[in-house]
Amino acid sequence: MKRRVAIVGAGITLFRRRMLESPKELSFEASKMALDSAGLTLKDIQSVVSGSAPDAFDGVHMKGEYYLDGMGAIGKPHQRVYVGGGTGVFTPVGGWWNVASGLYDTCLCVAEEKMSPLHPHPQYAFWSIFDQILERPLGTTLLWIFSLEMRRYMHKYGIKEEEIAEVAVKNKGNAIDHPSAQLGARISVDDVMRSEPICEPVKRLDVSPPSDGAAAVILASEKVAKKLTDQPVWLDGVGWTLDSTHWTNRDLAYPEYVEKAAKMAYKMAGIKNPRKEIEVAEPYDPFDYKELHHLEGLQLAGKGEAPKMTVDGVTQRDGDLPVCPSGGLLGVGNPIAAAGMMKICEIFWQLRGEAGKRQVKKDARTGLAQAWGDLMQVGTVTVMRS
């Protein structure tokens, strides 16, 4: 029997290129902050769901079992969910299963990532997700798939690099107001265009950085949530869909799996017209073009139309559909799993009017957070209402 689930607290650490904290300590800091914000202690938590991306980053095999003391999960039912970059939004989905099913009344959902131990560069861990026989021998790097996808997207709809660069300018600017942000800065389209090419058409300022960080939310059943707060944020829709790793056989200009995940979440939340009903959105933006790509997959923009929305200012904080008011991955940082959770925290704070300087102008009551990942194959979506 499905029950209504609410988010009642959130916590987040700083996101930085390298943090002194160990994985357990990072998890503790985010979890403690979330508990304090909800007025709860560890005794009130009945189950824990954690999300973290490849073990290869932290450098501890089976790291779900390693960091769980920092999430208060000793002696508790704990699941680790993992879908690459989609993990951060998939973590509260896992928590939703725990609470909506009636199994538990409270669930602590924590996403942690420590990318700094991997030497010489965290990007190296991604190399092993490619096909070992047909792709790795060519010297693949993660940047290849992004640049190939970006090129195809630009080609199909006639989009210019300058239009895409507007997203980097917006998000890095928004991030200045986020207390955890790693790369908040005022830059211009020109700065982006002149930054060095990494894997054309991707340039340095089009990309989010590797980071260490953790974020957490607390989920509660309707009964418990109403006792804890008069401002619960309801997790009304969840959706997730995967595609295959045969990414070279796919139409790279459109993320169909994101559309399917979004439709699943919209159906559950009773959303018929996403563009009108979603009032604030946090799509996944590891690269600037990805925000546009995902807005279209999420049905928040017509195919090929997201760039115009950005250039016209519709997606600014004072626009009709504010997108990434937090500053996104481009500005706040990209500790893979924690980044998606950062977006969940942001929508939580936005819908309660607690986002401070980042608060969007319109009175937003329905928000969406989305993440994406693996070998360009997963879409995870949540719809939240206050």
Added chain:
Amino acid sequence: MPILEKITQSLQARRWTDSIPLEFHYTAGVAGEEFRRVLKDSGRFLLSKCAKCKTTYIPARMFCPSCFVEMKETMTLDEPGYVYSYTTVNRNRTGEESEAVEIALIRFDGVKGGIVHKLDVSDPSKLAFGMKVVPILKDAGERTGALTDIKAFRPQ
């Protein structure tokens, strides 16, 4: 329905060999850093105490996993440890025979946690549960903060 064709001659079955080289530079964390500094500088163990449940932990930790609060109080250990359990290992990591080494899980009275390390016992027949042991430290100049700053534990 299973796939329609299988490989019938072993020569047709191909394989691909490769490796995934990885290099990690681990730092010890906020509490771990302090623990290692104390070991390096003074050759002693740093403990943490939870103000709520009064449990002391070795090695020092940032938070108490039971009470889920930050532990701010630390102290160094002065007493010897005792052998909680021990074993003799004569195989290396890849399973080949190697020189026999005694290792033990060493615990400390009134403290939660323990340290796994080598035992330096001239007469292995004297090894016993509960035997009191103390660390044999490297010279201060050679210590780096790693647990290998201790060469082994020996009977007190």
Added chain:
Amino acid sequence: MSQKITSYPGHEITPDEVKEGKYLHVIYKFEPRYSWAAGVAISRFLTELKDGKIVARKCYKCQRILVPPRMYCEQCFRPTDEWVRIKDTGTVNTFSISHVGTDARRLKTPILIAVVDIDGASPGMGILHNLGEVEPSRITIGMKVQAVWKRAEERQGAITDIRYFKPVER
């Protein structure tokens, strides 16, 4: 709550500080080695590559010709039916010019990469490979390309038996 909290937890350090020894660190290297079974489909694919040919697999239900070949059609969720030899020419679906290597260090010579839709396979059936013998600025989506193979005696049954794809002369 986010505006009520004044300080967010975490202690930042920099990679340089770690390198300089300001924070104690341990270096650990390991290199797991693998011998992966290619499986039924890819074993045949590699054997054909050694022979200088590209082979695909056909599903009779959806009529798609799939490359890289697979023994089951993931859309119809049934076994595929027939091997089909396809051409070694194709069209550039998308491409990029990479200036960094697998370890994120800058390369002296950029690598040219593309997804090439192979002629004879179903539309959109691409494989990942390199491009060569072409000026980066002249690569376009839709460009017709041709595989350049290693000499027969150098071929081992690997994706690298094709050195790269080059533009077809018109």
